[in-house]
Amino acid sequence: xxxxxxxxxxxxxxxxxxxxMVVASPNLIHAALxxxxxxxxxxxxxxxxxxxxxxxxxxxxxxGAIAILVIFAVMLTRQVSTGLASQVNRTWWLAAPxxxxxxxxxxxxxxxxxxFQAVAEPxxxxxxxxxxxxxxxxxxxxxxxxxxxxxxxxxxxxxxxAIVIALPPAPTVEEKGA
Amino acid sequence: xxxxxxxxxGWVSRTWNDLLTGLGLSSELAxxxxxxxxxxxxxxxxxxxxGVFLTWLDRKLSARIQDRLGPNRVGPYGLLQSVAxxxxxxxxxxxxxxxxxxxxxxxxxxxxxxxxxGLWAVxxxxxxxxxxxxxxxxxxxxxxxxxGTLSIIMAGWxxxxxxALLGAFRTVAQLVSYEVPMVLAxxxxxxxxGSMGMGxxxxxxxxxxxxxxxxxxxxxxxxSSLAEVGRTPFDLMEAESEIVAGFNIEYxxxxxxxxxxxxxLHAFTISALTATIFLGGWQGPGAAAFPLLxxxxxxxxxxxxxxxLTLIRFTLPRIRIDQMNDLNWKFLTPLALAxxxxxxxxxxxxxxxxxxxTGALLAANGAVLLVTVxxxxxxxxxxxxxxxxxxxxxxxx
Numbered sequence: 199x200x201x202x203x204x205x206x207x208x209x210x211x212x213x214x215x216x217x218x219m220v221v222a223s224p225n226l227i228h229a230a231l232x233x234x235x236x237x238x239x240x241x242x243x244x245x246x247x248x249x250x251x252x253x254x255x256x257x258x259x260x261x262g263a264i265a266i267l268v269i270f271a272v273m274l275t276r277q278v279s280t281g282l283a284s285q286v287n288r289t290w291w292l293a294a295p296x297x298x299x300x301x302x303x304x305x306x307x308x309x310x311x312x313x314f315q316a317v318a319e320p321x322x323x324x325x326x327x328x329x330x331x332x333x334x335x336x337x338x339x340x341x342x343x344x345x346x347x348x349x350x351x352x353x354x355x356x357x358x359x360a361i362v363i364a365l366p367p368a369p370t371v372e373e374k375g376a
Numbered sequence: 377x378x379x380x381x382x383x384x385x386g387w388v389s390r391t392w393n394d395l396l397t398g399l400g401l402s403s404e405l406a407x408x409x410x411x412x413x414x415x416x417x418x419x420x421x422x423x424x425x426x427g428v429f430l431t432w433l434d435r436k437l438s439a440r441i442q443d444r445l446g447p448n449r450v451g452p453y454g455l456l457q458s459v460a461x462x463x464x465x466x467x468x469x470x471x472x473x474x475x476x477x478x479x480x481x482x483x484x485x486x487x488x489x490x491x492x493x494g495l496w497a498v499x500x501x502x503x504x505x506x507x508x509x510x511x512x513x514x515x516x517x518x519x520x521x522x523x524g525t526l527s528i529i530m531a532g533w534x535x536x537x538x539x540a541l542l543g544a545f546r547t548v549a550q551l552v553s554y555e556v557p558m559v560l561a562x563x564x565x566x567x568x569x570g571s572m573g574m575g576x577x578x579x580x581x582x583x584x585x586x587x588x589x590x591x592x593x594x595x596x597x598x599x600s601s602l603a604e605v606g607r608t609p610f611d612l613m614e615a616e617s618e619i620v621a622g623f624n625i626e627y628x629x630x631x632x633x634x635x636x637x638x639x640x641l642h643a644f645t646i647s648a649l650t651a652t653i654f655l656g657g658w659q660g661p662g663a664a665a666f667p668l669l670x671x672x673x674x675x676x677x678x679x680x681x682x683x684x685l686t687l688i689r690f691t692l693p694r695i696r697i698d699q700m701n702d703l704n705w706k707f708l709t710p711l712a713l714a715x716x717x718x719x720x721x722x723x724x725x726x727x728x729x730x731x732x733x734t735g736a737l738l739a740a741n742g743a744v745l746l747v748t749v750x751x752x753x754x755x756x757x758x759x760x761x762x763x764x765x766x767x768x769x770x771x772x773x
Contacts, residue, residue, distance in 0.1 A: 227480075231530070250512050261523065
């Protein structure tokens with residue numbers, strides 16, 4: 199086993215256990231923190247694939263923004279730290295086999311994709327050109343410019359929506375008169 | 377000996393490799409060990425420097441600004457005062473409050489230190505002396521910095537204290553929002569250098585520093601990183617007079633010490649980053665030939681920025697929370713956005729038409745600054761008018 203493989207196995211185990219703890223932890227804040235660990239594990243996996251840009255973006259966006267928003271939202275809900283609520287509801291015995299079947303089905307499907315068992319070849323390109331390629335692909339008409347722009351419009355709409363929600367209510371007639 | 381001065385860091389790594397491979401280790405393992413030792417030595421030096429020297433400097437400077445003497449009892453000029461304080465912190469009782477979430481509570485100070493020490497991995501101290509020259513260096517800075525936010529929210533929540541939680545809320549509101557202008561300001565050096573790697577950014581500043589090409593970006597980056605550190609005037613998260621000490625109120629002994637050191641180290645780090653990204657890093661006369669000279673230039677620039685930072689800290693009062701939000705969303709973010717667009721256009725236009733790049737960018741920045749000042753002036757006048765109207769109404773009735 200090479201060093202990279204050892205790191206991969208350790209990361210995979212940690213990520214997997216953390217992902218289980220996200221749903222198994224009775225304390226919501228703890229679940230959110232386990233989620234942070236899971237996301238960090240995914241970032242390490244990106245790094246092992248020599249996708250430094252994705253790894254860094256994963257940390258910046260998922261841990262730096264989304265996980266913190268999740269923690270914030272959990273804090274605003276009531277009785278977060280009691281941990282008394284049950285983890286499962288009455289239909290868990292239906293959900294568990296469904297999840298297992300779905301997972302098995304995905305594995306079967308993916309195993310039929312060509313290249314599933316191929317060993318990844320080391321990248322021949324310079325790391326610096328990878329970022330340049332990514333940037334060009336995002337704004338290239340032959341690349342992903344349309345999805346990129348659509349996503350931008352979506353985000354813009356969400357931002358304007360947030361501003362509209364946060365606007366102070368318009369003064370009523372009585373308030374205007376006063 | 378000439379080899380040592382021409383290429384000191386290559387010399388160290390070669391000597392180390394020869395030594396270990398001579399002992400029978402493989403070359404790969406020797407390199408790994410060298411990197412580990414390098415990381416430990418680097419963080420050790422930086423941590424000691426910030427923990428011992430910077431705290432002393434801070435006290436001494438603040439004392440001078442406030443017309444006092446500052447520490448002058450322990451050691452010459454009170455230099456050993458911080459050592460005494462560190463020993464005091466270590467020997468203090470380590471208290472965990474009742475009802476605290478123990479694991480999260482103990483993890484938070486570690487993460488705080490880690491998030492700051494991690495930033496030093498991509499700082500180029502001198503030619504060839506850089507932890508790792510990531511091709512996404514600037515983004516790495518942003519992402520590692522966000523772990524610091526996480527540590528503060530963890531500390532605030534796990535302490536089981538309302539003041540700590542209030543501090544954490546304020547912190548998140550401030551840090552998350554000031555990340556926006558910071559990232560926008562970082563786009564400009566990326567555009568000018570054509571790379572996000574810190575090594576490249578320093579290399580492209582050989583002729584002109586980026587502070588000349590993009591003064592507005594430098595200013596926005598400096599202000600928003602001041603807010604990221606959470607020092608006066610942006611110290612809402614630990615405002616003593618409002619929420620006692622904010623997120624670290626329950627921490628005692630060395631765990632408090634870790635937050636304290638993390639804050640100092642963070643302030644020093646943003647000085648180093650400002651020096652690297654906008655002031656040319658290790659660039660200076662003769663630095664390319666003698667790398668150790670580059671280290672000296674880098675430290676001088678960093679120290680200068682740190683001095684300005686300390687001056688600001690002890691000159692300005694704390695801003696209110698609404699002013700904090702206004703400054704970010706109504707001033708810094710639009711300014712940074714405008715600067716990004718104008719810089720991109722001016723840079724490209726200068727390239728196409730053949731103007732001098734420096735002149736075009738300076739003119740563009742000047743135009744943005746002029747518009748900003750005009751708009752700010754108009755805003756200030758309208759505010760004053762509204763205030764006067766209120767006073768007149770209050771006295772008239």
